[in-house]
Amino acid sequence: MHQEVIDGFSPNIRSELFRRLGLSGEFTDLEGFENFVYAMDGRVVRVSHDSHRTVEQLLGELEFVSMLSEQGAPVAAPVLLDRDHYIESLDGYHACVFEKVEGIRVHQPIDDDVVIAWGESIGLFHKLAAGFIPSHPRQDWVADGNHQFHERIPAEQTQILERAEGLMGRLAELPCEDDVFGLIHSDAHPGNFLVDGNQLTFFDFDDCLYAWFGYDLATLVFGIALLADEQDRISDVKKFLDLFLTGYQKRHTVDALLMKYMAELLTLREFSFYAVVYAFMDPENLVYDTAKRYMKGRRPLLEEGVPLVDFEALGY
Structure with missing residues (x-):
């Protein structure tokens, strides 16, 4: 992420997005590279900035992943929010929620x-x-x-x-x-x-x-x-x-x-x-x-x- 995107993502913006998503309590920063990513309330929250992805592009991604999930593919499905939508936006930052994946990361050499x-x-x-x-x-x-x-x-x-x-x-x-x-x-x-x-x-x-x-x-x-x-x-x-x-x-x-x-x-x-x-x-x-x-x-x-x-x- 560019530094101005990092600097602009204030604790107040983050807290308000979490509130709109219906999430509260402790969170873990998963240290995303191109997005802000958090584990919270048994879910994964991802926050993207306008400079990286538009809402239209995000919806295209979520539609694709939803289709894969519905067809039985092994993916972390997006979570539909209370008002039948996938994204909450504030000041150019867009948050969506995914199912939390169970399992461990693989390491070299891979089986x-x-x-x-x-x-x-x-x-x-x-x-x-x-x-x-x-x-x-x-x-x-x-x-x-x-x-x-x-x-x-x-x-x-x-x-x-x-x-x-x-x-x-x-x-x-x-x-x-x-x-x-x-x-x-x-x-x-x-x-x-x-x-x-x-x-x-x-x-x-x-x-x-x-x-x-x-x-x-x-x-x-x-x-x-x-x-x-x-x-x-x-x-x-x-x-x-x-x-x-x-x-x-x-x-x-x-x-x-x-x-x-x-x-x-x-x-x-x-x-x-x-x-x-x-x-x-x-x-x-x-x-x-x-x-x-x-x-x-x-x-x-x-x-x-x-x-x-x-x-x-x-x-x-």
Whole structure:
């Protein structure tokens, strides 16, 4: 979040939003990155600012997650408030409530069974999303803030910006039929699901957008590659993909993932992460270990077109 959004969210605004939501008592700050997130009264409260999401965009997200929940998908469903609405707003801050998820976070190395269940869940999301159009539209991959590279990456990095622009042009030529393109989570990493026995439950669909189903997978592959040591990167990603796709095809066809374009989708995710670092962090004083790991020597590699992970080497 930008500092002015943090500074503007006063205790008075927070308390009034909680009151309007019908919540009271102690709360725990869950330290959200792009939103304020709290655990309270057996629920999870998320507060977004206008600068991040409009009410229309939030309603599109909540409609999508509600549909998934109603169809039996493992998600934290939004809670309908007393007056038959989902959102309370005050001074540009918008609050909504979700069911609290039971379970624990997974840690590296992730059990094989969890990765298979992960793939099965994402496959179900994609199957249900095919052809689904909410009455409140979400942004597509072009309009997404994380892909506004000229607004986020410094203008003097001309080679990177030119590569990003060329990539966007090539991606615009990809097929967008319902069987390969629709609403996706786009951030379904291990920080956004909990495991309870054999059950995975997903939350934080804040970044959901219209894109290729394969972009969900690209996001996850990028995360696995980012955490791997360089010498193990290809083998770690290969193992993850084999297990994930085993689960995915229990629910949906692997053809929906457009694997032949995965290298391009991975590059989009990489540029997106690079842009996020410049938009929300200080590249010279990084706090997050993953950002430090990624940014070390990264600019010349991006300028030369060297990806974090060579997808072609994986043999898919």
